[in-house]
Amino acid sequence: MVYRTGSELRAAARSGAFTEHTSGRAPGYVQANLVVLPRDWAYDFLVFAQRNPKPCPVLEVGEAGDPCTSVLADDGDVRTDIPLYRVYEHGELVEEIPEITSRWRDDLVFFLLGCSFTFERALLDAGLALRHQDENRNVPMYRTNIICRGAGRFLSSPMVVSMRPYLPRDAIRAVEITREFPGVHGSPVHIGDPEHIGISRIDRPDWGDSVSIRSGEMPVFWACGITPQLAALVSKPPLMITHAPGYMFAGDRSDYAFHLSG
């Protein structure tokens, strides 16, 4: 299912009609990662994001207790508008659920972070195919040995990356295009040998699905907004709620609004 707008995708997720990953499902609209934390942990997370802007570009911060968005979407509700959520308690993933209304509290603060799905239309517009979309899969995501800087109780932890395979000439184009989208991860963090960033099995992503890499292609890796979920595992906030990898919040703003000139 492909929706005409981010608003339509959110409505479908809210009603339970749409339960899949969101890559390419609202073409032309910004998509975002979700992090929800108690207000008491929010400062440490915001400093963590400031120190690690490639994986954690903050696009919107809510007020404590308020689940409604105003920057990325006029009438978004982060409790219901994402197809699938993850709940972490004291560093453990305790459940995956389709909405978090019953979990919401007056002291919770939401953060929406840029997502690389936002620059996928720009890649397509430049003639660069997206293998995961062509193969009807979620984008593959990997834990790396690139270590993020800690901030207070948010401890240093590994960066997560998403991967798209390209021929070298297209990898160069992909760098040129995505550097123009710094708020949604920007240019890649690595190109080529996966082992160089600690990925031993490129055919076994830690999240999302495996995609084929054809002869002559090289994997191209972008920082990924799943990174805070790894930080949660070691930092053990009493409660942290996120989206499930690849199941994003779709906004009302154009993806090209996150171009450097947007």
Place this chain on the structure above:
Amino acid sequence: MVYRTGSELRAAARSGAFTEHTSGRAPGYVQANLVVLPRDWAYDFLVFAQRNPKPCPVLEVGEAGDPCTSVLADDGDVRTDIPLYRVYEHGELVEEIPEITSRWRDDLVFFLLGCSFTFERALLDAGLALRHQDENRNVPMYRTNIICRGAGRFLSSPMVVSMRPYLPRDAIRAVEITREFPGVHGSPVHIGDPEHIGISRIDRPDWGDSVSIRSGEMPVFWACGITPQLAALVSKPPLMITHAPGYMFAGDRSDYAFHLSG
């Protein structure tokens, strides 16, 4: 006086030997705005900065009680390394002093924000003159009618801009060049008619010095890191310490490290 490195400028400011504004005084090195707040106010300020990234691009956040820098400079001390500081109490500017050691407390957090002096070398390298440097003056800064979004106790308040005059063809080049430096205010927020952004007297800047605008030139306005000082006037934190306008923190990192490709 022009110093060979940011470290030399900091040492001169620390010893009291250098007491002037810093535009062009450590060519090739990053310069930054300072904001110091009690830990209790730090979260609201960081959200304010997230919501107003053009005037408030955060480059480094210290730990509570620690005045030492590690990102912009290896051995910087924000209590002594700036030529002139301003102290605000409950929304009033109470003093301008050359160091803040006696004012430092265990609960204070420093923020270093990008400064447009950082892209001045790139403008010079492209053949674009800097009128304030040519006339041996501090850059002119103005209060505008562009309103920043509030965040918690940091209330919405006017954006401050710096101004450099250019012929139209050079103004275009200045946009092209500075867009590549998003962490130090990036592209201009306005070009041309000062009244359009609420500036009635271009010859009477609110901070810094007036510079001449020659026939055919238009004023070009960039967001400025003095903006938090206006927010302090209305938001009235019990204590906020900043640099004096134009008297910046000079770092060890190259100014070109803040280029989009840096």
